[in-house]
Amino acid sequence: SQTIHQWPATLVQPVGSPLSLECTVEGTSNPNLYWYRQAAGRGLQLLFYSVGIGQISSEVPQNLSASRPQDRQFILSSKKLLLSDSGFYLCAWSVLGLAADTQYFGPGTRLTVL
Amino acid sequence: ILNVEQSPQSLHVQEGDSTNFTCSFPSSNFYALHWYRWETAKSPEALFVMTLNGDEKKKGRISATLNTKEGYSYLYIKGSQPEDSATYLCAFVYGQNFVFGPGTRLSVLP
Numbered sequence: 001s002q003t004i005h006q007w008p009a010t011l012v013q014p015v016g017s018p019l020s021l022e023c024t025v026e027g028t029s030n031p032n033l034y035w036y037r038q039a040a041g042r043g044l045q046l047l048f049y050s051v052g053i054g055q056i057s058s059e060v061p062q063n064l065s066a067s068r069p070q071d072r073q074f075i076l077s078s079k080k081l082l083l084s085d086s087g088f089y090l091c092a093w094s095v096l097g098l099a100a101d102t103q104y105f106g107p108g109t110r111l112t113v114l
Numbered sequence: 115i116l117n118v119e120q121s122p123q124s125l126h127v128q129e130g131d132s133t134n135f136t137c138s139f140p141s142s143n144f145y146a147l148h149w150y151r152w153e154t155a156k157s158p159e160a161l162f163v164m165t166l167n168g169d170e171k172k173k174g175r176i177s178a179t180l181n182t183k184e185g186y187s188y189l190y191i192k193g194s195q196p197e198d199s200a201t202y203l204c205a206f207v208y209g210q211n212f213v214f215g216p217g218t219r220l221s222v223l224p
Contacts, residue, residue, distance in 0.1 A: 032210075034212075036214075042216065043118070043203070043214045043215055043216040043217060044158075044203065044205075044212075044214035045214070046211060046212055046213070046214075049210065057210075059211065090157070090158070097210050099145030099146040099165070099207040099208075099209070099210075100145075100146045100163050100165050100207075101163075102148070102160040102163060103148075103160070103212065104157075104160070105157040105158045105159075106157060107156075107157055108157065
C-alpha cells in the first residue's frame with residue numbers, strides 16, 4: 001500500500017531563517033506531487049505541483065520554492081522566512097493528476113514563524 | 115481568481131440529527147468536484163469525486179449531490195454520530211488545479 005510521510009511535524013523558526021520541509025511517498029512510482037498551505041482562518045491553497053522529477057509548477061508568487069530531486073521526494077524550501085509563511089503545510093500525491101484523481105494527503109507540518 | 119465557498123462555516127448538531135452543507139463553485143470550466151473529511155490531528159481523507167451534472171454518491175450515512183449548471187454540491191449526513199465531527203472540505207478542479215473551499219466545521223454533540 002502507498003504511504004506518504006512528511007517531516008518535521010512541527011517547526012518554529014525565526015523570521016529570516018531558511019526552511020526545508022520534506023515529503024516522501026512510498027509504494028507508488030511517478031506520482032503527481034503537491035504542496036498546500038493552510039494559513040490561519042483560510043482554506044487550503046495549492047502552492048506547487050510536480051508531474052515528474054525536476055518538473056515544478058508554481059500556483060502563486062511567493063517566498064517559497066519547491067524541488068523534486070527524486071521520483072518520490074518533494075521538498076519545500078525558503079531562503080528567508082516571513083511571518084506570513086506561518087501555517088499548516090500539507091503534501092499530497094495522486095496517481096495521474098487528472099481532475100477526477102483522488103489526492104492523498106500526508107500528516108502535515110505546522111510551521112510557526114516568529 | 116476562482117472562488118469556492120462553503121456554508122455554513124460551522125455548525126453544531128445533536129447525535130442522531132441529519133445535516134447538510136453546501137459547496138458553491140464556478141459553473142464554467144468544470145472538471146470535477148471533490149469532498150474531503152479532515153479530522154483534527156489527521157490528514158484530509160477523500161470522501162467523493164463527482165464529475166457529471168446530477169451525480170449522486172453515497173458512502174454509508176454520507177451522500178453528496180452535484181449540480182454543475184448552477185455551481186453547487188450538497189453533502190448530507192444522516193443520523194450524525196460524534197465520530198462525524200470534522201471539517202468537510204470541497205475542492206473544485208479545473209485543469210490540474212484543485213481549489214479548496216474554506217470548509218465546514220461540524221461538531222456532533224453526544
